[in-house]
Amino acid sequence: MDYVCAKPDKHRCAVCHVGRRSDWCDLDDTAGAMLERGRRRREYGSGTVVFAQGDSNSGVYCVSGGTVGIRRFDDAGNSVLLALAYPGDTIGYRSFLTGTEHKTSAEALGPTVICHIDRPTITGLLASTPALSRRFLERLIGELEHAHDAMFRQATLSNRGKLAHLLLILVRRHGRIHENGSQSIDLPVSRRDLASMIGARHETISRIISRLDTDGIAHFSGRQVTIPNVEALAAEIDRPDAV
Amino acid sequence: MDYVCAKPDKHRCAVCHVGRRSDWCDLDDTAGAMLERGRRRREYGSGTVVFAQGDSNSGVYCVSGGTVGIRRFDDAGNSVLLALAYPGDTIGYRSFLTGTEHKTSAEALGPTVICHIDRPTITGLLASTPALSRRFLERLIGELEHAHDAMFRQATLSNRGKLAHLLLILVRRHGRIHENGSQSIDLPVSRRDLASMIGARHETISRIISRLDTDGIAHFSGRQVTIPNVEALAAEIDRPDAV
DNA sequence: CGCCAGGTTGATTTCGCTCAAGCAATGTGG
DNA sequence: CCACATTGCTTGAGCGAAATCAACCTGGCG
Numbered sequence A, B: 001m002d003y004v005c006a007k008p009d010k011h012r013c014a015v016c017h018v019g020r021r022s023d024w025c026d027l028d029d030t031a032g033a034m035l036e037r038g039r040r041r042r043e044y045g046s047g048t049v050v051f052a053q054g055d056s057n058s059g060v061y062c063v064s065g066g067t068v069g070i071r072r073f074d075d076a077g078n079s080v081l082l083a084l085a086y087p088g089d090t091i092g093y094r095s096f097l098t099g100t101e102h103k104t105s106a107e108a109l110g111p112t113v114i115c116h117i118d119r120p121t122i123t124g125l126l127a128s129t130p131a132l133s134r135r136f137l138e139r140l141i142g143e144l145e146h147a148h149d150a151m152f153r154q155a156t157l158s159n160r161g162k163l164a165h166l167l168l169i170l171v172r173r174h175g176r177i178h179e180n181g182s183q184s185i186d187l188p189v190s191r192r193d194l195a196s197m198i199g200a201r202h203e204t205i206s207r208i209i210s211r212l213d214t215d216g217i218a219h220f221s222g223r224q225v226t227i228p229n230v231e232a233l234a235a236e237i238d239r240p241d242a243v
Numbered sequence C: 001c002g003c004c005a006g007g008t009t010g011a012t013t014t015c016g017c018t019c020a021a022g023c024a025a026t027g028t029g030g
Numbered sequence D: 001c002c003a004c005a006t007t008g009c010t011t012g013a014g015c016g017a018a019a020t021c022a023a024c025c026t027g028g029c030g
Helices: A029-038 A093-098 A119-128 A130-156 A159-174 A191-198 A202-214 A230-235 B029-038 B093-098 B119-128 B130-156 B159-174 B191-198 B202-214 B230-235
Strands: A039-044 A049-051 A060-073 A079-085 A105-117 A183-186 A219-221 A224-227 B039-044 B049-051 B060-073 B079-085 B105-117 B183-186 B219-221 B224-227
Touching: A029 A039, A029 A119, A049 A060, A079 A130, A079 A191, A079 B130, A093 A119, A093 A130, A093 B130, A105 A119, A119 A130, A130 A159, A130 B079, A130 B093, A130 B130, A130 B191, A159 A183, A159 A191, A159 A202, A159 A224, A159 A230, A191 A202, A191 B130, A202 A219, B029 B039, B029 B119, B049 B060, B079 B130, B079 B191, B093 B119, B093 B130, B105 B119, B119 B130, B130 B159, B159 B183, B159 B191, B159 B202, B159 B224, B159 B230, B191 B202, B202 B219
Parallel strands: none
Antiparallel strands: A039 A105, A049 A105, A060 A079, A060 A105, A183 A224, A219 A224, B039 B105, B049 B105, B060 B079, B060 B105, B183 B224, B219 B224
16 A cells, blocks of 8 residues: 655654655644644554454554554454554554444554554544545555455465465565575564464464475575565466476 | 435435435435436346446446445456445445546346446535545445455355355345245355355355255255254354264 | 256365374473 | 473374366256
């Protein structure tokens, strides 16, 4: 999701460096001041819960630094990592808009900085700045688009294909390019979460990982992944059968 | 998704009987007149395409009668039925809002009546009626919620459980209650589409169906399904193993 | 009448899940 | 500081579920 602000370098949220990519860049001076008053910055340690599924809504959150996991639980204790949120993303706005309890949990994956904007403030901002409502609308559209893509992949790809695709997405976000053209990722999530993201057991993920390793597609060492050839990884996506 | 109009029996779209459940019930007199001018009612035969994935947007559509399938294709010709739309639902509004091409196709599943509202009209309505924008927003939230639920089920349930769940949803929409407490559905979709909705091959669906039949959970005859005991069907959802 | 799409069924193979054991890293209380 | 639990990960064995390939049926429809 790439939202570009109409007024670059103006009225952006002061603490965040995301600037033009945040939802707040359309605010005028008074609205910006209101945001500054109602905003509260906080750091979260790895694994900390930002808001929990079932909690009543207390405003919205804006990710400033780090990575946040959006997760859903069921009664049996199963959990699925539905999405990842990055600096510039607003989260928790859905239950704010509907006035219902949170339908998902959000947790810090690694050290994270998040601003909380309380209900009165965000209500005021929405009233004074129609463009903000539009931002949320477009954010929703992006998320729905993302969910539809995921549903389609879930229905058409093999587990190996799904993992390859997920690695490719993670490379785009977290990847570092090496001198020899290979790329490395520091995975933001555990194996179990990788498994839940593609709808497989964690043992299955382990096996696929070791096969990708022996096939030379991707080399795993803890949460470090090295991908010699990204094109080769991409070629794995729609292949039902291996070499 | 149950949206209730603030002004019942007033300013609703004239041809539709959905009245309070449509997105248009908030319009005032002038906006209502604008809608009447820009609206064009049309009947679609079974299987007809309303709009196709890749088409440029030409406004939005409002389902008046029948059932519409929202489908996504890939290059290889695979298709997945992502959602169903019913009278009162507005479709095609996402690509209108983003100004991009349609990311999904919509097709009539059986005889269907749909109103088309052209771009200038819907643009004007949105400008004059902020509540309409809010309607779209809540529609998006509902769809995203639905997609998240689907992703979670896709990751946690067996194919049998997914099919049981899908039948339960369809019973709610299409079911008729018999005298003896059993319920019947006239499936709006083919077996292949049932398969794509739960991410399985159509042969697998055939087998699960015959097993549900012999287990006495649901009896299939063409697109007619009879469910003696809905509770028994619901109990199938989270059961990984059969009796 | 023959064709064809949609559906069923069978045989076989592959994939992925379950159960289970083992291992490394981390943390904890004595 | 060590014994010991805990957590996350890997690996193996066996099994069940589902995909694949294929034959065949059935009801429309030109």
